[in-house]
Amino acid sequence: MSDEHNDYDGISYRAETKSPAVFRALLCILVAWGVCFIGYYLFSGWSSEAEFAQKRQAKQQQQSLQPAMGGTPSAVPLKEGKRDEYIAMGKKEFGERCAACHGADGKGAIGTDLTRPDYKYGRSEQAIAQSITEGRPGGMPSFKNDLSHEKIEGLVAFILSLK
DSSP states (O other): OGGTTEEEEEEEOOOOOOOOOOHHHHHHHHHHHEEEEHHHHHHHHHHHHHHHHHHHHHHHHHHHHHHTTTTTTSSSOOOHHHHHHHHHHHHHHHIIHHHHHHHSSSSOSSSTTTSSSOOOTTTTTTHHHHHHHHHHTTTTTOOTTTOOOOOOHHHHHHHHHHH
16 A cells, blocks of 8 residues: 555545634634633632631631520520420421421431430430531531521420420
8 A cells, every 4th residue: 555545544534624713713712711711810819728718717707706696505494484485486497397307206217216315416405406506427417507596496495395
């Protein structure tokens, strides 16, 4: 085989034409965008370290305000009349948020059986409130951003009333 016929390994070679103008324009636009993006990224002053420090400062500020707001929920025992209100509110919230995992009666489906006399992380008001706000490994999500202090107290009161 000679190179005159432009035949290599049984594949006929055909002289290539230029790529379409649309693709060349798209390539030029992409290169220009990349140069602008790199320039902006390098000279804008943004850094991931500064963003992380800003988020850390906001979290520290939030944590410093938490003790001023009364610490963990249910740190103070509720009066008997108020306890009934909190249990009713907690029952409603339990039905909306907790019953899917813990069962409507709290006997546990996917989640822990809440009618048992002891829990893995403790059955005190503070331990239950911490489980609700911070969540627990193995499936218990955190609800600190979803529930108010009062609703958490209601849930704690309702959970402690389960038998």
